[in-house]
Amino acid sequence: MNRIRGSVWLVAALAALATVAAACGGTSTPTTTSKGTITVAGFNFPESSILAEVYGQALAHDGYTVNYKLLLGTREVVAPAIKSGQIDLYPGYAATELEFYNSGAGEANGDAAATTAKLNTHLSSLGLAALTPSAAVDQNAFAVTKATQAKYSLSKLSDLTPIGDQLVLGAGPECPTRPFCQPGLQSTYGIHFKAFKALDTDGPLTRAAFKNGTIQVGLVFSSDADLNQAGLVVLQDDKHLENADNVVPVVRQTVATSEVTTVLNKVSAGLTTADLVTMNGQVELLHQDADAVAAAYLQQHNFFG
Amino acid sequence: MSILAKVVQWFTDPTHWQGADGIPTRLVEHVQLSAESVALGALIALPIGIVLGHFGIFGNLAIGVSNVGRAVPSFAILVIAFQVFGLGDTPIILALTALAIPPMVTNSYVALREVDPDVKDAARGMGYRQLAQLVRVELPLAVPLIMAGIRTSAVQVVATAALAALIAGGGFGRYIIDGLAQQDYAKEFAGALLVAVLALATEVSLWGVEQLLVPRGIRLLRAPAGARVRTFKTA
Numbered sequence: 001m002n003r004i005r006g007s008v009w010l011v012a013a014l015a016a017l018a019t020v021a022a023a024c025g026g027t028s029t030p031t032t033t034s035k036g037t038i039t040v041a042g043f044n045f046p047e048s049s050i051l052a053e054v055y056g057q058a059l060a061h062d063g064y065t066v067n068y069k070l071l072l073g074t075r076e077v078v079a080p081a082i083k084s085g086q087i088d089l090y091p092g093y094a095a096t097e098l099e100f101y102n103s104g105a106g107e108a109n110g111d112a113a114a115t116t117a118k119l120n121t122h123l124s125s126l127g128l129a130a131l132t133p134s135a136a137v138d139q140n141a142f143a144v145t146k147a148t149q150a151k152y153s154l155s156k157l158s159d160l161t162p163i164g165d166q167l168v169l170g171a172g173p174e175c176p177t178r179p180f181c182q183p184g185l186q187s188t189y190g191i192h193f194k195a196f197k198a199l200d201t202d203g204p205l206t207r208a209a210f211k212n213g214t215i216q217v218g219l220v221f222s223s224d225a226d227l228n229q230a231g232l233v234v235l236q237d238d239k240h241l242e243n244a245d246n247v248v249p250v251v252r253q254t255v256a257t258s259e260v261t262t263v264l265n266k267v268s269a270g271l272t273t274a275d276l277v278t279m280n281g282q283v284e285l286l287h288q289d290a291d292a293v294a295a296a297y298l299q300q301h302n303f304f305g
Numbered sequence: 306m307s308i309l310a311k312v313v314q315w316f317t318d319p320t321h322w323q324g325a326d327g328i329p330t331r332l333v334e335h336v337q338l339s340a341e342s343v344a345l346g347a348l349i350a351l352p353i354g355i356v357l358g359h360f361g362i363f364g365n366l367a368i369g370v371s372n373v374g375r376a377v378p379s380f381a382i383l384v385i386a387f388q389v390f391g392l393g394d395t396p397i398i399l400a401l402t403a404l405a406i407p408p409m410v411t412n413s414y415v416a417l418r419e420v421d422p423d424v425k426d427a428a429r430g431m432g433y434r435q436l437a438q439l440v441r442v443e444l445p446l447a448v449p450l451i452m453a454g455i456r457t458s459a460v461q462v463v464a465t466a467a468l469a470a471l472i473a474g475g476g477f478g479r480y481i482i483d484g485l486a487q488q489d490y491a492k493e494f495a496g497a498l499l500v501a502v503l504a505l506a507t508e509v510s511l512w513g514v515e516q517l518l519v520p521r522g523i524r525l526l527r528a529p530a531g532a533r534v535r536t537f538k539t540a
Contacts, residue, residue: 173486195325198483199473208392209473 034065038255041069041078041087046283046290047138047223047276051091053294054279055249058267059260061304070290075100082252083126089264092250094119094133095243101126110240112137116248129256131249134268136276139245140180141222142169143232148216156236157189160217164191170215172201180242181219188241193217222273225280234273247271270301311491312498321495326479328499334475335503339463342398346405346458351451354410358417358447359439367414371407379404379465387472397469404465405458412454416447445520452515459511463504467496477503 038059042052049070056066069087072078079100081087094115095108101122108115112133119130144154152163160167175181176196185191199205202220207230209215220227222234249264275297282293298304306314315321322328357367379400386396420443428442444451467478480496483489516524 173483174488177487177489197473198470198479198486204387205392205473208387212392214392214473 033063035063035259036255037065037067038089038260039067039069039087041072041081041090043075043078043090044071044073046225047280048091049290050276050279050283050294051247052089053291054271054297055089055091055264055267057291057294057298058263058303061298062259062263064260082128082250085252088255089249089251092130092248093138093245094130094248095139095245097130097248097250098122099243108243110237110242110244112244112246112248115244116246119248123250124253127253129251129253131251131256131261132265132268133244133246133248134271136223136247136268136271136273137245138221138223138247138273138276139237139242141220141234141237141242142185142217143210143220143227143234144217145210146231146233149233154233154235156238157185157191157241158238160185160191160235161189164193167193167216168195168197168214169193169217169219170197170199170206170209171219173198174201175219184241188239223276223280225277225284227277228281229285247276267298267303270303308490308494312494315491315495331475331477331479332499332503335463335466335477335500338394338397338401338469338474338476339459339466339507341394342401342462342466343405343455343459345398346402346462347409347455349402350406350409350454350458351413354413354454355417355439355444355447355451358414359443361418364414364418368411371410374403374407377403380468380471383468383472392473394474396472397466397474400468401462401466405462408457408461409451409454412457413447413451416450416454417443419450420446446523448518448520449515449523452511452518456508456511456515459507460504463507464500467500 038056040052040056040059042048052068052070056068060066069081072081072087072090075096078087078090082090094112098108098115098119099106101119107118116130116133123129142157142160148154148167152159154160169175169182169185171181175198177183182193182196185193197209197215199209199215199218202224206215206218206220207226210218210230210232217235218232220232220234227234247268249268251260251264279293279297282288283290320327324330353367357363382400382403383396386399390396390399424442424446425438428438433442466476467481469476470478470482477496477499480492480499484491484493484496
């Protein structure tokens with residue numbers, strides 16, 4: 001997702017240090033002869049740095065020499081860089097990538113596989129490929145507090161349909177006019193809320209409104225770092241109202257050998273949205289370095305054998 | 306269709322005149338926030354200004370502190386107060402009260418200082434005690450300037466209360482913030498227009514109140530020069 005977060009600059013500074021540290025110390029390369037050099041880039045927000053490190057370190061463990069260009073910029077910077085071969089790989093988000101490469105034609109939908117397939121039709125002529133999308137998503141999501149979840153035993157958005165008229169929805173002021181927000185919840189899920197409270201898009205107002213009970217349902221991003229800390233639970237988008245912004249590696253075809261593809265797909269297959277929330281929390285709230293967080297994740301999931 | 310035509314259309318749409326987001330509801334919210342803030346501000350500012358002005362002490366301090374108050378942006382107070390008090394009307398009223406205080410302190414201080422010393426002497430000579438002199442002689446003479454301060458405060462507060470919408474508050478600012486977010490520029494324009502009209506209405510109605518409060522003698526003083534009653538000053 002292409003957006004700017006409040007803590008970007010602080011984290012940018014930390015991640016820049018991390019990059020320098022990685023360049024000096026060198027990430028683990030168990031084999032002595034390199035299988036080749038792969039340059040991994042990330043967008044200018046912390047989650048992208050983490051994902052770039054996770055994919056990059058998996059490749060490094062497999063014997064590739066990996067260069068990192070973290071916090072490279074927005075998609076407007078990263079896409080030309082991979083087209084021209086200055087970078088070889090970046091962690092993308094299926095629906096957002098598709099709508100970028102098709103110039104906003106509106107082809108993305110809630111199905112990750114279909115969206116990625118469509119994305120590949122646009123990428124192939126550029127010498128690029130999107131691999132298998134991960135289950136991990138960073139997209140608009142609707143959250144409730146743990147108390148609300150327990151009270152109505154909620155797990156997915158369609159659980160809200162019968163009780164919507166008892167709940168207040170909070171989101172940015174644009175929500176009542178956006179298809180992914182209130183109108184979508186109404187038409188796709190048949191949820192009619194008691195009221196709508198204009199707050200901010202996933203910011204401090206929304207958190208405060210959850211805290212003092214002004215709202216029961218609020219718009220957040222599914223991989224927000226503070227979801228656990230704020231005691232919020234994302235309801236599953238079981239009817240696929242939101243576009244599938246699943247994490248998907250975008251890679252140059254010349255680099256995407258079957259071995260590289262296998263390594264990257266293995267990482268994607270293990271990654272979940274909960275992992276993203278945890279790792280984002282470690283980087284954005286606990287101020288750990290993205291490369292250390294990524295290494296710990298791979299270690300924990302027995303990626304290094 | 307021009308933006309003006311869209312704004313006219315927005316105002317004539319009956320759905321904009323009812324419900325929780327209707328103009329009457331937003332008007333009540335806006336007036337309530339403003340009135341509470343100005344009242345609270347007056348409760349703090351007027352006693353300070355009047356007492357200091359009456360005794361003629363700490364004048365530079367009072368005006369200096371007030372002027373520093375003017376320099377602190379309401380938006381900054383709003384955001385900080387939101388961090389402290391969380392969601393609700395408290396941070397909004399706090400920010401607006403801080404905005405309301407300085408003109409009222411300055412004006413009431415100056416108003417009391419500007420009362421003719423000869424008049425005060427006369428009052429004392431006639432046996433008025435301190436309090437009676439303040440209430441029955443100085444305050445009536447100070448009304449025009451004190452009211453001017455209240456009016457300035459109220460108009461500033463009404464105009465600034467639109468900021469409330471930035472921290473999820475109500476009032477006409479809702480239309481401005483929501484219109485911007487929804488790219489509904491007619492709504493945004495309508496919100497700005499409503500704030501401006503309400504500020505003007507505040508000015509006019511407080512001017513009316515002032516006319517009722519000003520003593521007849523002073524009203525005569527304000528008459529055209531030819532018809533003016535001249536007071537005699539000794540040496």
